Amino acid sequence: MPLFPDPPATLQELAPRWAHFCLGVQRFVEEELGARLRGKTLLIAFSGGLDSTALLACFSFLAPRLDAALRAVHLDHGLRAASADDAAHCRAVCEAFGVPLHEACEEVAALAAREKLGIEDAGRRARLALYERVRRETGAAFVLLGHQLDELAEDQVMRLMRGAGWPELGGMPAIDPERALLRPLLLTPKAELRAFAQYLDVPWREDESNADQAFLRNRVRARMLPLLVEENPSYLEAAARLWRLARLDQGHLAGLMADHEAHALSDGESLLLSRASLDALHPSLRLRLCKRALERLGPGQARMDNLLDLERAYAEGRIGAAVRFPGDKEALVTREGIAFGRVRREGG
């Protein structure tokens, strides 16, 4: 006996509201994000939870229109008692939608201990590594992730909390060409996904770790978002607008900096932004050009306070002033401009 009745097979079989919903997702991805999906293989990151279930369903209806081949990938985290059940559930859902499923298992708790990571971080890293491996094996153009608008709003609040700057405050990107990631549902409220799954009569698994208040995201979800929505019932729409504005500004800033970035002198290990470049820029751009320079040197996110310190040291002409950044990176104000490099650990 099947877990649930056969879902509709085509967009035309859906009620108008839900056909419209799927077409809206397609428009968002193709028109707003500019992602080219036609004729491509798309890999759905499938946990069996509500969001990725809605994502799988939505793209199963869109795939014929897009002439796209759909595949799914599931990581069994080996964490929860229900992990194996989750995997069986994922198999049944993918079968019902006719989507081939790639499965793997990783003991995330062991990975976390080995790499000295939090469980959440270890899980994210294991998933992304698997997704990328399967994406290459299947020749998929993108990995599709199920993040939705409620999560975007939570992400914005967490970024505010941590002191992110702008446009980072706008939240996670919906398209990441470097890592071939796509978040087609990023501006769709979770309530909409629930209604869609209920309409289709497709079941999903609840992840009990979502209720665990040890995780910051869950505390934000349980304690902050409800307050924001209580004060402004249209809060999720406001979050989507903020994301759109940040995306516009991201593109604008990148364009304004492109020439100056290209003129940075780099030998791979270090990088120099010349006074000619820096002095031509408004401090607002100078600060972000320094941020980009630091990103090019490797991992470790430059914090706004350090960037503001550096900007002030440069503006005040303090030759020799050095500012340290996470990831053992350093910026030094010199006569030539600002030199970025890695700090050598002493006694190493």
Next chain:
Amino acid sequence: MPLFPDPPATLQELAPRWAHFCLGVQRFVEEELGARLRGKTLLIAFSGGLDSTALLACFSFLAPRLDAALRAVHLDHGLRAASADDAAHCRAVCEAFGVPLHEACEEVAALAAREKLGIEDAGRRARLALYERVRRETGAAFVLLGHQLDELAEDQVMRLMRGAGWPELGGMPAIDPERALLRPLLLTPKAELRAFAQYLDVPWREDESNADQAFLRNRVRARMLPLLVEENPSYLEAAARLWRLARLDQGHLAGLMADHEAHALSDGESLLLSRASLDALHPSLRLRLCKRALERLGPGQARMDNLLDLERAYAEGRIGAAVRFPGDKEALVTREGIAFGRVRREGG
């Protein structure tokens, strides 16, 4: 018998920590905000609460260095049973610091009823009107307001909640040249002001309305800020950095738009942004240029969703598309560009 012992009369009499604190406020106002205070008359908006008491004290020590004349102004709101006591308290504190006090009384509840405003709005309007009147009468260069960093952080959260864009999300300005307002303590935490007032042994009045959960600001203060600070004990510093970044960006954006603003064709009632201007701009700036155009037409804040709608209509070339904005304003996409004007009320 005096209410409290005579405060120190000069900066030199203060403990080094507090002399340093006062000089930091001066540096913020003169160097970071670029306000010219030397030889000027400064008018302190004085409620008798902690913030404005610290402001009054701080500037009483700075005034001789600045060669500035200090005055204070207090509005009795006629609202709370304690209003008259507050006024007497203000008189005593101003006398102790040797600062002339201008007093006025207004029945804010009656004003609110008459003008159909909330009590908070009516109070703010009455205060600002009084401050401006006394500022003109005394020839003061600025009205100094007591807003501090905790309030800035609250303001940012309220703006996030309401769906503000960027750089508006950075919070209230510290200098408003048009209205001659200055907020010298905007990046100073309230805890610092409390310690300063306690050090000086100067008393302040608690405003019980601050505890009233009927006011959004108080709900944000009581429910949201503690969560943010609990997750990030340096949250107030992050709020200050966000404000600084927004201020940088504000200046940058204003500079990028200045030429295009100057080219807007206006007859006072309506305004046209030409295609030549609009097409030369990145959508990120186009959107803000439209926002500025709407602001020039009169009161009513343009919302981000409407601005994004307008930007989309323009980008898609939908001639004839109209977008309504608060304050009975309208933007119309035409062959010539975007025309902004007031909507005539039908049947009026």
